[in-house]
Amino acid sequence: MSKALTGVRILDMTHVQSGPTCTQILAWFGADVIKIERPGAGDATRGQLRDIPDVDSLYFTMLNANKRSVTLNPKTEAGNRIFAKLIEVCDVMVENFAPGAIDRMGFPWEKIQEINPRMIYASVKGFGAGPFQDCKVYENVAQCTGGSASTTGEVDGFPMVTGAQIGDSGTGIHLVAGILAALLHRERTGKGQRVECAMQDAVLNLCRVKLRDQQRLAHGPLTEYPQYPNGKFGDAVPRAGNASGGGHPGWIVRCKGWENDPDAYIYVITQTQAFPQLAKAIGHDDWLEDPEWSTPEARLPKLDRVFAEIEKWTMTKDKMEVMDILNPLNVPCGPILSMKELAAEPSLRETGTIVEVEHPERGKYLTVGNPIKLSDSPADVERSPLLGEHTEEVLRSVVGLDEKEIAAAREQGAI
Numbered sequence: 001m002s003k004a005l006t007g008v009r010i011l012d013m014t015h016v017q018s019g020p021t022c023t024q025i026l027a028w029f030g031a032d033v034i035k036i037e038r039p040g041a042g043d044a045t046r047g048q049l050r051d052i053p054d055v056d057s058l059y060f061t062m063l064n065a066n067k068r069s070v071t072l073n074p075k076t077e078a079g080n081r082i083f084a085k086l087i088e089v090c091d092v093m094v095e096n097f098a099p100g101a102i103d104r105m106g107f108p109w110e111k112i113q114e115i116n117p118r119m120i121y122a123s124v125k126g127f128g129a130g131p132f133q134d135c136k137v138y139e140n141v142a143q144c145t146g147g148s149a150s151t152t153g154e155v156d157g158f159p160m161v162t163g164a165q166i167g168d169s170g171t172g173i174h175l176v177a178g179i180l181a182a183l184l185h186r187e188r189t190g191k192g193q194r195v196e197c198a199m200q201d202a203v204l205n206l207c208r209v210k211l212r213d214q215q216r217l218a219h220g221p222l223t224e225y226p227q228y229p230n231g232k233f234g235d236a237v238p239r240a241g242n243a244s245g246g247g248h249p250g251w252i253v254r255c256k257g258w259e260n261d262p263d264a265y266i267y268v269i270t271q272t273q274a275f276p277q278l279a280k281a282i283g284h285d286d287w288l289e290d291p292e293w294s295t296p297e298a299r300l301p302k303l304d305r306v307f308a309e310i311e312k313w314t315m316t317k318d319k320m321e322v323m324d325i326l327n328p329l330n331v332p333c334g335p336i337l338s339m340k341e342l343a344a345e346p347s348l349r350e351t352g353t354i355v356e357v358e359h360p361e362r363g364k365y366l367t368v369g370n371p372i373k374l375s376d377s378p379a380d381v382e383r384s385p386l387l388g389e390h391t392e393e394v395l396r397s398v399v400g401l402d403e404k405e406i407a408a409a410r411e412q413g414a415i
Ligand code: CAO
Pocket: 015, 016, 017, 018, 019, 036, 037, 038, 039, 072, 073, 074, 075, 096, 097, 098, 099, 100, 101, 102, 104, 105, 124, 125, 126, 135, 136, 137, 138, 139, 168
């Protein structure tokens, strides 16, 4: 089976998480991703949060599958020439260095276009144009500045960041969409273009429903928030604990074993059309005839009592039993699954969402495979490259250097 992006060559100037997530997905779609790393050092994540001494960290290996690694310093004379040649022969360049870093290497967008007018040049930055455009940004900064932290957390608690890497991986995935659109556009026009994605913008996009609520707030209290009807609303969207954020109330309730198991919980949504089945399942047939409970409007001011009653029932069962009972009744619900449970889940292994990979230095490790499934182009997850593993191969076959030129570049410290 052919891969969707076979024949597309990516000049990968990414590091840490946001950019590498993007190029890893492109690699899984079949692109030839050539990751450029600083000679002798490489992507800083190779050495961060190491679990095994002197071996590429899981941080690196789980973000750089299916890529080729080339060590190259474009700030040296030979490195500059090699880099220009790579720009000429690649289709897409992706980078997420601090603002201006690629320009300082001698490759502003104008120069890149001059070298290769078909080049698609994609960047992640922390912020778009504006007062913060020159700032360096990491994940949690993006979560805080993109609206996620102010709307996440306990009702009366601190702003809270989430473990989902919506700033880094979230932006990387946005960038994939931009690159694919630009590739399609290039098919029609023959021209490349710039693709830019700011982490603040990507997080805000993912928090779209909260900007919806900000505008609703001007017209009265947000009735699905736990602050309604007894708490207070200010003039900005508040934190809402585990409230659903959608049109149907939901909450996390305890299940059997919660005293000792931090993940013995389940999220239950009291979707209107499934509410009669849910009420019967928890032993509250009486609610169905009682006007105090039978309609969503009547229940709205006392959702805490609704979920307390649901919890009385869920606490008599483990979370999987609750799932088994409620799902056939069409009650939307989901157990809180730990990373340990997810890692062991056979169905995720079967779909290639969790994959075991063999690495020459660390042995076997687990990674998350491509979550985007293409019927004719399934992703084959391959281990991440060692630092500079493909330098000579790429310099020979892609850049067209001979042995003498490679040796000279090595002498200069360019590779
Ligand atoms: N050879 C030689 N030098 C290289 C090189 C190579 N192959 N690759 C990178 N460099 C140099 C750059 O040229 C830059 O040098 P100058 O600043 O002197 O021009 C330098 O390495 C460091 O780049 P940086 O400033 O991007 O790195 P940092 O660790 O200080 O900052 C980060 C990291 C992520 C905060 C910053 O890159 C950033 O804000 N990126 C944009 C937003 C982003 O993607 N953030 C998410 C990161 S994932 O959590």
